[in-house]
Amino acid sequence: MIDIQSLTKTFGTGTGAFTALDDVSVTIASNEFFTLLGPSGCGKTTLLRVIAGFIDPTRGTVALDGEDLLTRPPYARPVNTVFQSYALFPHMTVAQNIAFGLEMLRKPATEIAATVEEMLALVKMTEMADRRTDQISGGQQQRVALARALAPRPRVLLLDEPLSALDFKLRKNMQLELKRLQSETGITFVFVTHDQDEALTMSDRLAVMNEGRIRQIGSPRDIYIHPAERFVADFIGDTNFLQADLLGRTGDVARVRLASGAEIDARAATGMQAAGGQVTVAVRPEHATLETTGDALMTGRIANVVYVGTDTHYHVDLEGGARFIVRRQNTPGQAQDWQEGQEVGVSFPSGVGQVLRD
């Protein structure tokens, strides 16, 4: 278990100071695939490098299974990193790269040979063992970097956007591969990415970061369906934001009145006010449906129909000016086809909307 408490890192001093991490606290369970997700510059890589030991934090603590990590140099932490650039040693073969950590730990030669063999098999690189690192493809380098970091059996594996240099197909494969490796080895993975698909596909839990702070922690499902605030809702997936009046709240159900005048139940954000005032309600495009104007929640006119293969996106200009996107999965022999310029009604079920914190 990694226990991170009020971690702050400030670069520079005075007016030029930049706070990369701002009072970050998070607990990552053992054997968990934990993802730090956020736009570039949000502090996710800084957090990873603090855990690895390449950056000393300004304040805060990092403990692994109860032991303080910050007092130890990187080479004394049972934590290994897969670097974004892979950082394979160019003067060594694939097998020598994988053996490096074990040699530094002064493991017996027979054990090293056996582990290297095992790691090569694990990442399916056995035939490439004696190749130089510049004689193998990017995907293979990626796997060697992974094997090298896994070979010493670290308690935590840190992965710094390791898939960003791969092409789409390879990335998809590696996502599943990583997930497989994590469950096979039982090592805690801390994965950094700016790619929401990656984060949602692989993680047990993920933390969404922005401007040095963790905005929300939860399972992919949790975060997707119940984003706590506008940044999270906006960063992950497409979202419609609706202005509404908060009428009342009981538990995590909030009663809101939309701009169209319709009233509906939505999920309340934790720690929001009981009643009164303007709130923002987030609705995922695939959770809303188009229908005839009759008894719809809102009405508008279709401004745009975008066909994207699996789905069709309908951009609706709501009465009152807001733009609302409805996503519908394409099925063979679709019954009703909505046209651009058509008047439509837009609805979403009760309890689907998420009231945001801000």
Next chain:
Amino acid sequence: MTDLATARARRTRNSRALLLAPAMLILLVAATGPLLIVLVYSFLTPGDYGGVIWSFSTEAWMNVVVRRDIFTGDLQLADAHLSVLWRSVKLSIMTMILAFIFGFPTAYFIATRPRGQRDMWMLLIMIPFWTNLLIRTFAIMELIRNQGTLNTVLIWLGVIDQPIQMLFTEFSLLLGMTYVYLPLMILPIYASMERLDFSLVEAAYDLYATRLKVLRKVIFPLVKPGVVAGSILVFVPCLGAYVTPRVLGGGKQLMLGNLIELQFGQLRNWPLGAALSLTLLVIVMIALLFYVRAIGREGERNV
């Protein structure tokens, strides 16, 4: 190959020969020519007032390593030549090692500065290098002579009573040559160090390598071509150094360059001078051969 291709190949070959001609001519006249003259002279007989007499003799080559006793005619080892030769090789190797010891950390220091600062540091390294060699050598002389800066300060501080004799010793030669040739060591090491991907250092550090291990297992192997190049760049000119041993050795600490000059000058033994020059060249060639092989091996592993 078709006729057309053959014709094109011939045309390329012709124009290539033509374009290469000036360079080849210069190499032949300016490099190979004088070397051949030296080679021929080394097999001639010395003239009484310098120059050579055109009669074949291997005496000069014999004299490189042995000398004939003027009374008995017995052959003895030419101690004087051999000790100069030995001193040259020894001091050159020591200078090379010293330059490495001082140059490697310096290059590392500069390569790890922020990008904008590196040029300034390199400039500071290069400024003395652009200064006239003689001036720099006399500056060293001023520093270490008996009434020089160093001795004066030491006496004033009460560390010593009598000035330490540093000038005209092997120490003064080592100091002078290390100072003079240090940039030649720093430059190539810095060049390889700057290309070094420092995420490799982090990776090694992350994989349980201590600082020393990182240096030995990752940094050093990767900048080795630069180290070898720097060593050669220091070793070769050291071997033929003339000004530094002349000024700082004070005629007592002769090196090969001084010995050769002596043969062409005061001793009027041009063939021996020529033979000694070629001996120097052979030693340099051996050093270069070592360099090429070391780099070649490296090249097989990481191009």
